Amino acid sequence: EDLDLGGYPHYMAKEIQEQPESVERIIRGRLDDRFGVARLDGLNLTPRELRGFSRVKILGCGSAYYVGQVGATMIEELARIPADAEAASEFRYRNPIIEADTLYIAVSQSGETIDTAFAVEEIKRKGGRVVGLVNVVGSTIARACDGGVYLHAGPEIAVASTKALTNMAVGFALIALTLGRVRDLSNADGQRIIDAIRALPGQIKSILDFEPEIAEHAKTVAVAKSLFFVGRVRGYPVAREGAQKFKEISYRHAEAYQTSELKHGPLALIDEALPTVAVVPSDELTGRNLAAVQQIKARGGAVLAVTHENVDFGELDVPRIVVPKTEPELDPILLTIPLQLLAYHAALTLGYDIDKPRNLAKSVTVE
Ligand code: G6P
Numbered sequence: 567e568d569l570d571l572g573g574y575p576h577y578m579a580k581e582i583q584e585q586p587e588s589v590e591r592i593i594r595g596r597l598d599d600r601f602g603v604a605r606l607d608g609l610n611l612t613p614r615e616l617r618g619f620s621r622v623k624i625l626g627c628g629s630a631y632y633v634g635q636v637g638a639t640m641i642e643e644l645a646r647i648p649a650d651a652e653a654a655s656e657f658r659y660r661n662p663i664i665e666a667d668t669l670y671i672a673v674s675q676s677g678e679t680i681d682t683a684f685a686v687e688e689i690k691r692k693g694g695r696v697v698g699l700v701n702v703v704g705s706t707i708a709r710a711c712d713g714g715v716y717l718h719a720g721p722e723i724a725v726a727s728t729k730a731l732t733n734m735a736v737g738f739a740l741i742a743l744t745l746g747r748v749r750d751l752s753n754a755d756g757q758r759i760i761d762a763i764r765a766l767p768g769q770i771k772s773i774l775d776f777e778p779e780i781a782e783h784a785k786t787v788a789v790a791k792s793l794f795f796v797g798r799v800r801g802y803p804v805a806r807e808g809a810q811k812f813k814e815i816s817y818r819h820a821e822a823y824q825t826s827e828l829k830h831g832p833l834a835l836i837d838e839a840l841p842t843v844a845v846v847p848s849d850e851l852t853g854r855n856l857a858a859v860q861q862i863k864a865r866g867g868a869v870l871a872v873t874h875e876n877v878d879f880g881e882l883d884v885p886r887i888v889v890p891k892t893e894p895e896l897d898p899i900l901l902t903i904p905l906q907l908l909a910y911h912a913a914l915t916l917g918y919d920i921d922k923p924r925n926l927a928k929s930v931t932v933e
Contacts, residue, residue: 677705
């Protein structure tokens, strides 16, 4: 087993570092520059069928559900089809309305998560069309779906998922491109996204090069008993995933909120003892995000920002983790990477069992 670790102290560390190559694998052979499209033959959907969907519903559990939210936003932005994500564990129990013109997407690393597998069953029983975004080839969910996109992330051992999630997000970008290009997305915009996707592996590598700095930030945040992670729109699922990772392996109470909702309640909790990790991308919401950071700071709360180089924090005394800029639609992919390292190093500082956190299983195959 140690040999598989390839010199890394933990599988999680190894899998985080593998991301530049695993992203290369999911995009290999799937980008077509001539027409600014993605080639996803495994979806088994004709352009006519792709054009016929008027809604997209994404289902997954845990981190796969959060990355589903990232995917839903990408699909709405690039294809302008109403899209949302739901926890498969809830969906399967609420007598969901299955529509013939909805594309259902099941997301799962293992392909064996029982809640997601049952959701797929329910959709199929009621005549819905469901495709998979799955890592493990030939797994239960992959076989049950009508088609899909394999993640090609390679084996993921650590309970806390990293490289599979990143590939899910990239997979959603490919699906969004596919749905967009049979609708209103122009060839030029398709090409803009393709070029950005191609640049991701190198950009991820440059984030990983900052691991020592991120480890220092982790030592600071690991001291707190409780943490907020905040983001909005594209940044909100990033915050949810950041909080999830933190809870899973550092056993710290970490709660994600939409930055915009802070003032509607959670702000009451902010004081010197409750730091916030804020996702502050350079986009159309930067000003509003900075105003929220200012409100947190004014109440004595410490803030660590995950942000872009050109975001100007002015007088605000805020330590920053800077990630490279990509196209706005793809920002969540890169903003998530430092949060993996933050959780990893916090757990390392606290001395917990990183690859096998208490009470959790890699794949939940029983109810
Ligand atoms: C478990 C794991 C989570 C994972 C979820 C979905 O709860 O602890 O880390 O996100 O299952 O797993 P899947 O294999 O379906 O992606």
